[in-house]
Amino acid sequence: MTDAHHPHVFDATAATFEEMVIRKSLEVPVLVDFWATWCAPCKTLGPILEKLAAEYHGAFLLAKIDVDKEQELAAAFQIRSVPTLAVVKDGQLLGTLPGALPEGQLREMLAQVGIEPAPAPPEAVATEAAPLDPHQDVLRLRKLVEAEPEQAAHKLDLALALLQIGAAGEAEQLLDKLPANLATDDRAIKARAKLGFAALLKDAPPADVLETAIARDPADLRARHLLGVRRLVEGDAASGLEQFMEMLRRDRKFGDDLARKSLIDAFRVLDDEALVSKVRRQMSALLLS
Numbered sequence: 052m053t054d055a056h057h058p059h060v061f062d063a064t065a066a067t068f069e070e071m072v073i074r075k076s077l078e079v080p081v082l083v084d085f086w087a088t089w090c091a092p093c094k095t096l097g098p099i100l101e102k103l104a105a106e107y108h109g110a111f112l113l114a115k116i117d118v119d120k121e122q123e124l125a126a127a128f129q130i131r132s133v134p135t136l137a138v139v140k141d142g143q144l145l146g147t148l149p150g151a152l153p154e155g156q157l158r159e160m161l162a163q164v165g166i167e168p169a170p171a172p173p174e175a176v177a178t179e180a181a182p183l184d185p186h187q188d189v190l191r192l193r194k195l196v197e198a199e200p201e202q203a204a205h206k207l208d209l210a211l212a213l214l215q216i217g218a219a220g221e222a223e224q225l226l227d228k229l230p231a232n233l234a235t236d237d238r239a240i241k242a243r244a245k246l247g248f249a250a251l252l253k254d255a256p257p258a259d260v261l262e263t264a265i266a267r268d269p270a271d272l273r274a275r276h277l278l279g280v281r282r283l284v285e286g287d288a289a290s291g292l293e294q295f296m297e298m299l300r301r302d303r304k305f306g307d308d309l310a311r312k313s314l315i316d317a318f319r320v321l322d323d324e325a326l327v328s329k330v331r332r333q334m335s336a337l338l339l340s
Contacts, residue, residue, distance in 0.1 A: 059104040063114040065123050072114050076139040080111045080166050083137040084150060085130045087118050088232045092151040093134045098237050099154050103161070110169040111161065138164050185215040185286070203233050211242055215286050219249035244320040248280050255281065272298050272305045276313065288321050292330045299337055311338070 063071050063083065072081050084100055086093035097115070104113040118125040118133055128137055134150030145164055152160070161167075192209040199205055206225050213222040223246055226239060233239055256264075261278040264271050279294030295317065298310035314334055318327050 057101050057105055057113075059107075059109050059111070060101050060113045060115065063116050063124075064121055068124060072139055073142050075112055077142050079109065080138060080140040080164065081114050082111050082161075083114045083116060083128075083139060085116050085118050085125060085128065085133050085135040085137070086150075087133045090133045094235060094237065096134045096150050096152075099157065103154070103157060106168060107161075107166070108169040108171050111166045136160075140164065185212060188212045189216060189218075203230050207233055207236065207239055207242075211238060214242060214245050214249065214284065217249070217252075217284065219246055219252075219284075222246065222249075241320045241322075244316065245284060247316070248320070249284050251280050252277070252284060258282075270301060272302060272310075276306070276309060279313065283317055283320075288317070288323055288326060292317060292326070296330065296333060296337075299334065303338070 061071060072083065075081055082100070082104075084097065086097060100113055104111065116124055118130055128135075128144075128147060130147075132149070135147055136150040137147045138145040148160065189209065189212045192205060192212050195202075196205045196209055207229060210222040210225040213219075213225070222242065226234070226242055226246070229239060255261075255277045256274075258278060258281050261274045261281065264274040265278065268274075275294045275298050279291045279298070281291075282288075282294065283291030292314065295310050295313045298305060299314070303310065311334070314330065318331060321327050
C-alpha cells in the first residue's frame with residue numbers, strides 16, 4: 052500500500068496499467084516496483100524509492116505492483132524474483148533489474164536513463180518552510196481515519212502524529228491494531244522505538260523544570276537524560292542528541308552507560324541520516340579518545 056502523502060507514487064493494476072504507466076510514461080518516466088508483502092528486501096526498498104520519488108519532485112513516477120495480486124502483469128514482465136524494478140519511458144520498457152540496491156546505486160540507475168531531480172515547485176518550498184502544526188496534523192489525520200477507516204496507513208500516520216504531541220498511549224493502541232504488513236513497516240518499527248522513549252517520560256518533569264535543574268547544576272545527568280528524551284520525542288532530534296552527548300562528555304559510565312545506550316537507541320529511530328552520521332562520528336571520537 053502506498054503512502055497518501057506521496058503524490059508521485061501510486062499502486063498499478065492490470066486495469067490501470069495502460070493509462071497510469073504506459074500513457075503517463077509518454078510525459079514522464081515511470082519506475083515500476085514489483086514487490087510482495089512477504090518479501091523482506093521489498094520492505095527496505097519501498098521507503099527508499101518513495102523518498103527518491105519525493106526528492107525528485109515529479110522527475111519520475113513510481114508505480115508499485117503487488118505481484119501476488121497482479122500475477123498477469125508479473126508474468127508479462129517475466130518477473131522471477133522480487134523486488135524487481137522496471138523503467139518505462141516514452142511508452143517503451145527500457146529494461147528490468149533486481150531492485151535490492153542501495154540508494155546510491157538507485158540514483159546512478161536513474162541518471163543512466165536520463166532521470167535527474169527536478170526543482171521543487173514554489174508551493175512545496177513554501178510548505179517546507181512552514182511545516183504544519185503537529186496538533187493540526189493530528190486533527191487532520193483523525194478526520195482522514197474517520198472518512199476512510201479501512202485505510203490502515205492513515206492509522207499509522209495518526210500514530211506517528213500522536214507521538215509528536217506526546218500522546219503515547221493512544222499512539223500505542225493504534226500501533227497494536229495495525230495489520231501485519233504495516234506492523235513490520237519501517238515507520239511502525241521506529242514508532243515502537245519512540246514509544247520506548249516516551250515511556251521513560253511517564254511522571255517526568257516538564258522541559259522547563261528540567262532546563263532549570265540543568266542550569267542550576269550542569270552535572271545533573273539524570274535531568275539531562277530526561278530532557279534529551281523529551282526533545283527527541285517532541286521531534287527536536289538535534290537538541291535531544293546534544294543532551295546525550297553532553298552526558299557522555301561528563302561521565303561515560305553514568306547510569307550503566309546510559310548516554311551511549313540512549314544515543315544508539317536514538318540512531319535507530321531517526322530519519323535524518325546526516326544528523327545521525329555526524330553525531331555517530333562525534334560519539335566514536337569521544338569514546339576512542
